[in-house]
Amino acid sequence: MVSVSRFPPDPDRVEEIFARLARVMPEPKTELNFTNPFTLVSAVALSAQATDVGVNKATTALFAVADTPQKMAALGVEGLTPYIASIGLYRNKAKNLIAMSQILIERHGGEVPLNRADLQALPGVGRKTASVVLNELGIEPAIAVDTHVFRVSHRLGLANANTPDKVEAQLHQVVPEHWLPKAHHWLILHGRYTCVARRPKCEACVISDLCPARPDLMAARA
The missing domain is CATH 1.10.1670.10 (Helix-hairpin-Helix base-excision DNA repair enzymes (C-terminal))
Structure with missing residues (x-):
């Protein structure tokens, strides 16, 4: 450096x-594929220590069946895991994604909260992920x-x-x-x-x- x-x-x-x-x-x-705030935050969370190309390959099939917190939670960890097994750290990411989906349903009416504090409180979503989401959606520079x-x-x-x-x-x-x-x-x-x-x-x-x-x-x- x-x-x-x-x-x-x-x-x-x-x-x-x-x-x-x-x-x-x-x-x-962003080069990550997404269709709504939920698929965006999911894709960004999955991209940690992984390439965007690899994440897109996995989420093409995943988002076709689970593009909302309700559908993702219904998969459960065991149902989600095969879709993202090609991504690094997929076991922890599967747990976080299901936990995040459940929290979105229980506390946020099934919607992704578009403010930094609530985003960073979600499992698997740190400051960097929240920043990407807020920037991509034009909410915060x-x-x-x-x-x-x-x-x-x-x-x-x-x-x-x-x-x-x-x-x-x-x-x-x-x-x-x-x-x-x-x-x-x-x-x-x-x-x-x-x-x-x-x-x-x-x-x-x-x-x-x-x-x-x-x-x-x-x-x-x-």
Whole structure:
């Protein structure tokens, strides 16, 4: 991870970073498949330590038979497990998903509560999952800091903190307000396809000249 010596970063550089990302990705969105708030929160919870592609393969069949808390609860853990057995940590995720469905029925009238406190109180739903849901549904301009966002934020000098929660706070401090609603998706997608972990594709990066972690700039400083 690149050490960022200056924080906060230059506002003009930050503005240009997001302006360019907006030009190449004008309508970024989650790559998880969902049809309603329940399938969204379920898919995001299932995606922990798993790929979106793998989750989509599993949920295609699952959501065809259980796209509401009532239908999911009716499956039970044993009925749900075969649908998600290809996903990492599927046993715990099955228990959490059934428990979440039961709580939604008993306490929320079968609807997903679209506020952070109630979302994070659900089994298997932490701050990151809640942030993804609230951002995707346009309720809150949240930034969920996963491994991609953490890596890209440090490389671009947008953050220098050593925990996801602290990086999230720094991003909210430096990202211009008008870019916040989509910043989460831009950073994730940029990290997933361009600013990858082992061999970042700097030659194809639209913001490489703005990146303090670019290899030639790092060599020059050395």
